[in-house]
Amino acid sequence: MTTKKPSRLSYLLKPIVRENAVLILMIGLCPTLATTTSARDALGMSAAASFVLIFSNVVISLVRKFVQPSIRIPIFIIIISTFVTIIDYALQAYQPSLYRVLGVFVPLIVVNCIILGRAEAFAYGHGVFDSFLDGLGNSLGFTLLLVVMGSVREFFAVGTIFGKVVTPAWYRSAPMLFMIFPPGAFFLIGILKALVAKFKLDKA
Amino acid sequence: MSLTKIFIGAFLINNILLMRFIALCSFFGVSTSMDTSVGMSAAVVFVTMLAAWVCWVLWHALLLPLGLEFLRTAVFILVIAGLVQFVEMFLKKYMRGLYSSMGIYLPLITTNCAILAVTFLNVDYGFNLLQATIYALGVGGGYSLAIILFAAIRERLEDSPVSPSFRGYPIAFIAASLISLAFLGFANLFGISI
């Protein structure tokens, strides 16, 4: 029996929810919990990581035929860290306030399991356009999750979303600050995982 | 910054796992049993110390004087990957017993964010070699503390009645949330905020 080859579209769509890297595959947790204290910071982080993911997927796919299996990990690392350094300096120069917020998590993109994971699991064995789609799909999934978490945490802890006030004053005078601290992040992702199980989102 | 403060800051107050969210992938993957947690902790402490030294020396003796700061990310991660590879080969050849018990965790350490974070922060905080060593020890120790604590709880959770949607990861995260809440109580203890 031959298995049907996955469609191009599925490369793009699957990682968004059904095979969401963080929620389903459980990789890339660190930046997810650390940088989602507000919707804006979450967006900034996912944009930076997406940049690295897409470019490194494409480049690794481009050179895959020249990379021997035994040294593929160091080569992946060099390529990924090059893009991480590029976004690091670009942020320092053009978005210093965002850079200050993201702090050590910008260089940590290089050990973001998602990027190394997709390089190994996909880009090394697929064509350039497919790898681009995979990178894009995972970026969308990552961004979606992070922005959702950032918005929820910001909403409960400050009463705003992307800085826009959306709660009445009486709430904002005593908001649920818990959500903006580390325990809140763990709690939120626990709830999200429970929702995935309850609504079987990984089999959507 | 006194050495004690650096250590306590890294170990407790700004615990790398529970307060700074670094090294989470290994945290949830490895803490399912006490044995694996202890094994991983030992490996992490060891590699963190080595990596801290090598990267500190490389930064101060090579990258900085030659104006090659922009190579920091690439060089540090390659050093860590190399160190892990080297440690693995060394153990395989000379300490077979240890190698087989630590086996799978060694390669996993390369992507352990905590180690890269330590090498970076040692530079950013401007530590001298002694301070960097203590910081690495504090972070490694804090990682061990968190993961062993958590493993103990997860082993208990295995036998507890948990509602279906929460079984496995969800309840583990909620448990982590509660431990993290406890650690939050250490915030700003002794005026330390590193």
Add this chain to the structure above:
Amino acid sequence: MNSKTWMVVSLLITCLAAGFALSEVYAVTKPKIEQQKVDATNSALSQVLVTAQSFKEIEKDSLWYGLDQSGAKTGIVTRSGLRGYGGPVPVLVGLDLTGRIVGLKVASAAEGMKETPGLGLKATEDWFARQFVGLDSATALKKEGGTIDAISGATITSRAVARGVAQAIRKYSEHLKP
């Protein structure tokens, strides 16, 4: 080329390509990053010496002349970092040409102020800084014979600020006093 040689060569090529790309990016962004740092410093300095358009650094990170459009001096700004409770207390003091304090700013927590929230951190509040504005000589805390109200429960931090002001006045006499 056999596989072992290719291993080494491919690694080398990758490193060279990466190194080249990175040095280009570095060269392009470095001036912008330096400029950011200068802008950030200038904006902090202008907060305590509003009459200055630009600043000339005299002592690295601790003393600047404030200059107006024509380049004439309008005053000086000092930055002190004397030991407080949890670390150095960064204080920016702006003095005009007569040696009178025209602005004082204690750095916020985000800018390196490590004092205790609720106690020493209150030194960043307006009412505390305002006590120093208008003075032209060093003064101590009320409980030490001077005129400054300390922050209750945060004597050490308050003292660090007062001593920072004394340092500023001293630097004025050394550098600007006619």
